[in-house]
Amino acid sequence: MAKQNQQDNLIGQSNALLEVLEHVSQIAPLSKPVLIIGERGTGKELIAERIHFLSTRWDQSFIKLNCSSLSDSLLESELFGHETGAFTGAKARHEGRFERADGGTLFLDELANTSGLIQEKLLRVIEYGEYERVGGNRSLKTDVRLICAANEDLPSFADAGEFRADLLDRLAFDVITLPPLRCRPEDIMSLAEYFAIGMARQLRLEYFAGFSASSKQILLDHQWPGNIRELKNVVERAVYRNQQRDKPIQDITLDPFDSPFRPKQSIRTQDRRPSKAAVTNDTSSISAANGANAATTNAAQLSFPLDFKTHCEQQEKALLEQALTLGQFNQKKTAELLSLSYHQLRGILKKYNLLDKD
Structure with a gap:
């Protein structure tokens, strides 16, 4: 299965793909950490x-784990x-991925979603080869080669305090950045034909007649955001x-949800999330409050010179506290607002020590 998947990804002759494969060939023999950056689906x-x-x-x-699929604990x-x-329910000792990957490779996907605690422990493993x-x-x-992946700009996360800079330094011995498909247009039809032939085999067709x-x-x-x-999926x-x-295939459906009967908002969505009106009202309240604050600031006679950074941080903190209140201190809802x-x-709240707000 692994070989099959590798072939899926390696089809194509674009310069962008060939450069990545050359990069992979150079770094593969070393037992150093590697960071792979790329959009989803690359x-x-x-x-x-x-x-x-x-x-x-x-x-x-070769052990792998998607870090976004599990809670911190x-x-x-x-x-x-x-x-x-x-902990409750731990009736027997459990071997973790580092233990199971000893002597081999551990691949951690969606690394940007890990907490500070996990990042600290990962740093210790990389530096000392030890864990508890x-x-x-x-x-x-443990003797594990660590390969991590993210679809986020980790240096920006580190600058914002959302990711440990020292961990990023250790992981980034070398960084492989994958090109999105829109930057590999000459590979699109080769991949499409490969996927089409594979699907024809699943359907037990005698042959694939091609594309019109x-x-x-x-x-x-198409720009292929996915x-x-x-x-x-499309092919x-x-x-x-x-x-x-x-x-040959005549019809291509890029968006399977495209329909004149597509509901604008399902009942289940209304049950689980605040209504559009509620979100709009909350957002309007924030906008109105921000407008009032801006008017007050403009009307007030500020004393110059002033500390620009401190002034901006005070305004930002006030806005965060206002949004938390409107979001009933639900961080997911506050983020949406x-x-x-x-x-x-969470990175910004941590910066202003607001994570412990009730």
Whole structure:
């Protein structure tokens, strides 16, 4: 399966892809940490697999974990393991990913979503090759090559205090940045034909009749925000929907949700999230409050010279406190009110020591 997936990602002859593969070949033999940066769907996990199988650890374990799929406590246990009785439900000792990957490679995806605690423990493993199981008091040694991936600009996160700069320094022995599919236009049809043939085999068709000129143009003109993963879905959907199996594909559906009957907002969404009106009212309240504050500031006679940085920080902190109040101190809702991601908001709250607000 790993070889199959690698082939999926390695199809193409664009200069952008060939440069990445050359970079991978150079770094693979070393047992140094590697950081892979790229948009969703560009094949970060597949590049990590290629690094592993081209390394001297190719015959050892390749263990992977998506850091965004688990809570902090579960992620800590999955990474470092836990002892019997470490927490409620821990009825037996659990081997973490570092223990299982000993001698091989550990791939951590979505690294930007990890907490400060996890980042601190990762730093210790990289620096000293040591860790402790959750609930344990004995240091364990590990020999693991760490490959991490993110679809965020980690240096900007570090500058904003949302990611440990010292951990980023350790991980970034070398950084491989993957090109999005829109920067590899000459590879689009090669990938599309590969995925189409694979889908034809799944459907037990005798052959794949190809793409029409118009369908090719649609594929080439699209910007592919979901990259290779999106292309694969679009092509496979087109193959199975094609009723004239012996003729080239004419119809390409880029957005499967596109329908004149598509509901604007489902009942379930209304139950789980604040209504549009509520969010609009909250946002309007913030805007009105900001306007009032701005008017007050403009009307007041500021004393110059002033400390520009301190003045801006005071204004920013006041806005955060106002948004937290309107969001009922729910950080996810507060982030939505400020048009920030959850992790961006937490980084800013940490900067002003507002994380412990009730």
